[in-house]
Amino acid sequence: MSSAEVLPGSESKRWKYLDNVRTRPGAFVDPDGFDGSTVVENMDKIKILGAGGLGCEILKNLALSGFKDISVIDMDTIDISNLNRQFLFRHADVGKFKAEVAAKFVERRVKGVKITPYNCKIQDFDEEFYQQFQIVVCGLDSIEARRWINATLVNMANYENPDSMKPLIDGGTEGFKGQARVILPTMGSCIECQLDMHAPRAAVPLCTLASIPRQPEHCIEWAHVIAWDKEKPFPQLDKDDPEHITWLYQKALERAKEFNISGVTYSSTQGVVKNIIPAIAATNSVIAAACCNEALKIASSCAPFLGTPGEGEPNYMMYSGNDSIYTYTFKHEQKEDCPVCGMTARVLKVNPKWTLEELIESFATLPEAQLKKPSVRAEGKTLYMQLPPSLEEQTRPNLEKTLEELGLTAGTEIAVTDPAFVGVVFNFSLRFA
Amino acid sequence: MTEIVMDQTPPLLQGPSEKERKYDRQLRLWAASGQAALESANILLVNSGAGTVGVETLKNLILPGIGRFVIHDNALVDEADLGVNFFLDDGCYGKPRAQCLASLLGELNPEVEGDWSPKTKNDSLGSLLKKSPLFTAIMYTYPINHVELESLEQYSKEHKTPLIAIHSTGFYSYFTVRPPGTFPIVDTHPDETATTDLRLLNPWPELVEFAKNMTKDIDGLDNFEHGHLPYVVILLHYLDQWKATHNGAYPSNYKEKTEFRQLVRDAARTDNPEGGEENFDEAAAAVLKTVAPFSLPSGLKEVFEYEHKDPIQERSMFWIIADAVKVFYTKHGSLPLPGNVPDMKAQSKVYVQLQNIYKTKARKDAAEVLQTAQAIAGAGREVDPAEVDLFCKNAAFVKLINVEDGGDATPLGSKERLQQVLRAEMANDQVAEMTLQPMSLFPIYLALRGLAYCGNASADKTQIVEAVKSLLSDDLSSEEYGDLKEKMDNVAEDLARAEYGELHNISALTGGMVAQEMIKIITKQYIPIDNTCVFDGIKSRTQVFRV
Numbered sequence: 001m002s003s004a005e006v007l008p009g010s011e012s013k014r015w016k017y018l019d020n021v022r023t024r025p026g027a028f029v030d031p032d033g034f035d036g037s038t039v040v041e042n043m044d045k046i047k048i049l050g051a052g053g054l055g056c057e058i059l060k061n062l063a064l065s066g067f068k069d070i071s072v073i074d075m076d077t078i079d080i081s082n083l084n085r086q087f088l089f090r091h092a093d094v095g096k097f098k099a100e101v102a103a104k105f106v107e108r109r110v111k112g113v114k115i116t117p118y119n120c121k122i123q124d125f126d127e128e129f130y131q132q133f134q135i136v137v138c139g140l141d142s143i144e145a146r147r148w149i150n151a152t153l154v155n156m157a158n159y160e161n162p163d164s165m166k167p168l169i170d171g172g173t174e175g176f177k178g179q180a181r182v183i184l185p186t187m188g189s190c191i192e193c194q195l196d197m198h199a200p201r202a203a204v205p206l207c208t209l210a211s212i213p214r215q216p217e218h219c220i221e222w223a224h225v226i227a228w229d230k231e232k233p234f235p236q237l238d239k240d241d242p243e244h245i246t247w248l249y250q251k252a253l254e255r256a257k258e259f260n261i262s263g264v265t266y267s268s269t270q271g272v273v274k275n276i277i278p279a280i281a282a283t284n285s286v287i288a289a290a291c292c293n294e295a296l297k298i299a300s301s302c303a304p305f306l307g308t309p310g311e312g313e314p315n316y317m318m319y320s321g322n323d324s325i326y327t328y329t330f331k332h333e334q335k336e337d338c339p340v341c342g343m344t345a346r347v348l349k350v351n352p353k354w355t356l357e358e359l360i361e362s363f364a365t366l367p368e369a370q371l372k373k374p375s376v377r378a379e380g381k382t383l384y385m386q387l388p389p390s391l392e393e394q395t396r397p398n399l400e401k402t403l404e405e406l407g408l409t410a411g412t413e414i415a416v417t418d419p420a421f422v423g424v425v426f427n428f429s430l431r432f433a
Numbered sequence: 434m435t436e437i438v439m440d441q442t443p444p445l446l447q448g449p450s451e452k453e454r455k456y457d458r459q460l461r462l463w464a465a466s467g468q469a470a471l472e473s474a475n476i477l478l479v480n481s482g483a484g485t486v487g488v489e490t491l492k493n494l495i496l497p498g499i500g501r502f503v504i505h506d507n508a509l510v511d512e513a514d515l516g517v518n519f520f521l522d523d524g525c526y527g528k529p530r531a532q533c534l535a536s537l538l539g540e541l542n543p544e545v546e547g548d549w550s551p552k553t554k555n556d557s558l559g560s561l562l563k564k565s566p567l568f569t570a571i572m573y574t575y576p577i578n579h580v581e582l583e584s585l586e587q588y589s590k591e592h593k594t595p596l597i598a599i600h601s602t603g604f605y606s607y608f609t610v611r612p613p614g615t616f617p618i619v620d621t622h623p624d625e626t627a628t629t630d631l632r633l634l635n636p637w638p639e640l641v642e643f644a645k646n647m648t649k650d651i652d653g654l655d656n657f658e659h660g661h662l663p664y665v666v667i668l669l670h671y672l673d674q675w676k677a678t679h680n681g682a683y684p685s686n687y688k689e690k691t692e693f694r695q696l697v698r699d700a701a702r703t704d705n706p707e708g709g710e711e712n713f714d715e716a717a718a719a720v721l722k723t724v725a726p727f728s729l730p731s732g733l734k735e736v737f738e739y740e741h742k743d744p745i746q747e748r749s750m751f752w753i754i755a756d757a758v759k760v761f762y763t764k765h766g767s768l769p770l771p772g773n774v775p776d777m778k779a780q781s782k783v784y785v786q787l788q789n790i791y792k793t794k795a796r797k798d799a800a801e802v803l804q805t806a807q808a809i810a811g812a813g814r815e816v817d818p819a820e821v822d823l824f825c826k827n828a829a830f831v832k833l834i835n836v837e838d839g840g841d842a843t844p845l846g847s848k849e850r851l852q853q854v855l856r857a858e859m860a861n862d863q864v865a866e867m868t869l870q871p872m873s874l875f876p877i878y879l880a881l882r883g884l885a886y887c888g889n890a891s892a893d894k895t896q897i898v899e900a901v902k903s904l905l906s907d908d909l910s911s912e913e914y915g916d917l918k919e920k921m922d923n924v925a926e927d928l929a930r931a932e933y934g935e936l937h938n939i940s941a942l943t944g945g946m947v948a949q950e951m952i953k954i955i956t957k958q959y960i961p962i963d964n965t966c967v968f969d970g971i972k973s974r975t976q977v978f979r980v
Contacts, residue, residue: 014516017934024930027923064937214784259781278461281496285945293938317973323960327975
């Protein structure tokens, strides 16, 4: 006989394997603090949100982890290139909305689970919408979207109201590699703190594209950025349109021929223009399951989870599968000067001779900022606003002035905002280099 | 003679095929050759128990397009299956589990052929193995019964079939990959940061001449020319200069290399708007990696020193080519030139010229290896030039998996081996404890093995630990056993609560890893584990062991 008592679980024999584990404290949880009899009921009520490219895996996993009320947000429609890994979709589904098709499939397959789809962007909803969920699981395909949901959840978190603190579980993959992490908003390192884990890719210098190409990628990027702009074969570039890609491919080929460069293919053209990341079902399985495993542990408290607050407690798992199998599971420390969850302003080294315009442009490539349309205020004064147009026009003359001329000195605190991150203020304290 | 330079692809009349579009994201990882290998693969899953982890693995093999799969499963679908296995639904209740799984998995990819067994009372695993087309790989999950396990092991030995064991229970799992004998991988796909062999300390005449021509009046070059010298040429020039002032010797230790690097930095012109030269920055950055004397990479060394048990005629083409490369290496003191050149700031024309110099030499070396290989193979065997090319390009990164250590080493799969690994892991743990490193996951592996040994769902923690003791036999001292029991205590307790059942997330995660490893074995690309991976779902960590 098993040494652990079987506490009342769900009536159905269906959930036997799950209940054996989630209603019992196991060896790593203090049995005194654990009430297995309420786990199922509690989990039945949890609203959980899943979003993104790992969506199929996440939905399947959550449904078979005992969650009954799942919502899924995805703005994408199904493309043929998704079918090698997004397994809830069939050939006949190409063109339909992912969220809808996935939700229907899993509801039919796993009885008793309600899945509410939203065919739109996560940014289309406000804090009030997100307030209804207890856990958020993300498998998004852009760093911007991750930063947005992170900022939203951190802004909502108020330690006086425990319900407002919603764990964010985030997963991402690239080829044979991936990561799964757990963020407890304000209580530990957040996505913004962890921005240094995703360095922006260095762009090819313009002079290389324009005059000294050497690689097939240089020819493709030339066609993409320079030739397209000049010749405008179609009013708007649609990266998913094979006709547009073919035009770019032919142009890149011509250029490559001119410089005696070999290796331009349709596939590499598409890859460069769309910034395609290789993806397979296997890696997605690993990362999505790692995320949902944490969700189950958080929801049931039946075992310690990643992101547990405390000294040395890991919150981040990196996975690598191309050379044997490696995981590195560690604690990423919260940053005091994190613009989203931190308290202090971040130090920013600048050249006093820079114009305001140069400073603004630098925010795009600065690893700890990565802001594409920043607006800047300094100690109460507005220096430059991207929006609204009237304010932009009013502040435009400041762009030509140097930081010195604008009265900025070492130690001045500037406040930067960006439309991609509503509600977040990036505070920097200037240092002159 | 093999062509390494790719010709310009003629403009396409129509875009990529539908299959190429579907598989686009994975073709970027293993190319058409890998895909072809997958599509010829015939995979058997022998399923049992909660029956999920093997199915999740299959899902990840069917989606990328293996040729065929067969599921052998004696169970009928019951209620508990529906709470853990995604590829069963209400309509399957009471039916043969193998049949339903094959059907719902089959939906994932219409191009994959699927079958199931046993269809009648007379169908056994033995009969399935006899009548089926040859299996490319076989995986089985615990709690497989020992009769079936024996037939699989027999089959694997006879047909040299890779065998994969998988066990997922509660928050823990492991899987073991046993390829048939020593398994070589040529196409290991080294990381971008891996050193490119530019042969700066051992340049050949054409490269020397090219560099000399560009730099014979280096100080007299105008700023444009100077600023567009490829860094390979810069380094060759200054290495020559160094040699002349150091008795013909190259920079040999760290101190000299940093001195050399500074020399290169100082040679950059600063009287320009940028205040420096990008190509000289590139040259300085490349010094430590490229100004390094040649040493035979350990993977290749292992290949060269491998002791064969079979005569040369029976060896695979890999070994024939390896022998030919060894001959090349013995003759020239260097490996065949891989021939790729990293990107660097340079005029397009000059860069292409440089590339061609490297490609020409690489082609020449490959041709020499091909000739040697053909001589070794003899008249009866044809050597594929493309295979020779692949080896020459990747020689520095080839790897052997599943090598039986000779001599005193304990055989893989033996009790003695388990003890040996256990002792090594316990010793590591003592250090780990002091240095705040993570502890070994070996106790998890042992606990799962112990559970399988007990073979029943109601095994409690004491029984599991006792079973492990039997597995290890009595060669452990009482102190060692005490240590082990302490480490296993929590794991065995946590395992016991699962009652030999699977948690979907753990099985999905494990299924991802197993599929990834099987893809590596089938495509012979990327480096497989050697040979067991354990997953700890409580700490979210993996560890690989050689058992």
